[in-house]
Amino acid sequence: MTSLTGHAARAALALLLCAFVMTPAAGAAERTGSAADWTARPAAGGAGTGTGKDDGRPYFYLEGAPGTVLQDRLAVTNPGRTPVTVRLRGADAYNAEDGDFALRGSENSTGTGAWLRLAADTVTVPARTRADVPFSVTVPTTAAPGDHPGAIVAESAGRSVGVRVHLRVGGPTLAALTVEDVTVSGRTIHYTLVNRGNTALAPRLAVGADGVFGTLLRREARTLPVELLPGQRVKLTEPWRDVPALDSVTVRLRVTAEGGAHSEAAASAVLVPWVPVTGGALLVLAATVLGAYGYRHRQRRPPGDASPRSQPTSEERHLVQAGADT
Structure with missing residues (x-):
């Protein structure tokens, strides 16, 4: 990790721009991939974690105090047989609602994505070649201590790749969470x-x-x-x-x-097992409604009113009349 300020930082970045390199990709003679197989990852021998063993770095790790300039390099590799043009930009990182790692657009980035400057926004990588693109992160003097997650987004041939940038600004840190x-x-x-x-x-x-x-x-x-x-x-x-x-x-x-x-x-x-409970409740409700209907129907009859069967039929009325005539 390199830390520079002022004119020294600009001079160092200019030197890096001059050192912008394109080297044959490892094993290019044996590769038969297409341009769509391009990759973007931290460059070997970059700032890394300071261990010197950064060839397989999965992400960038940069740390510095407010006001410093941090530098590293992105490697874009084209194993295909035709050139590929890759667009590059910085982006802030955030958690999607379900917890996934997501990236903001350029216009919505106010942290690492806005502080990051690449040597080139677009790079054309010849066939079977790797391009190392220098970049710098200028930490504002007002930056809050702690982690400021971001990424370098590389886009080409319908693909988008985010290479994570783990930036930590020096100062007090606090680990706190709630459920x-x-x-x-x-x-x-x-x-x-x-x-x-x-x-x-x-x-x-x-x-x-x-x-x-x-x-x-x-x-x-x-x-x-x-x-x-x-x-x-x-x-x-x-x-x-x-x-x-x-x-x-x-x-x-x-x-x-x-x-x-x-x-x-x-x-x-x-x-509660709602299906059987709901079914039983509906049966009880139906029985209650039928019982109430029957009760109200009986209550509506006038006192002394005979049942329909207690009234004489036409045949019975005829027999009564015949008996009276005799």
């Missing part, structure tokens, strides 16, 4: 995680549930498949396949992360 909005719906526990600190976190989750007659669920802490970035909120779910059909339960979630971050939350729910 909120815990609910139970069907066979799923829903909850929300919020990173309230200034460092990226790999949260660990432990789950427990108790019912009227004892323990229903116990899951030891495990690392969730999400990197929770500073200031971000994500909505996650936890499956519960053996949820009881009828019970009153209390679900408890506990989350932890490195740096001493931890939080707990609980929620209560009454679990």
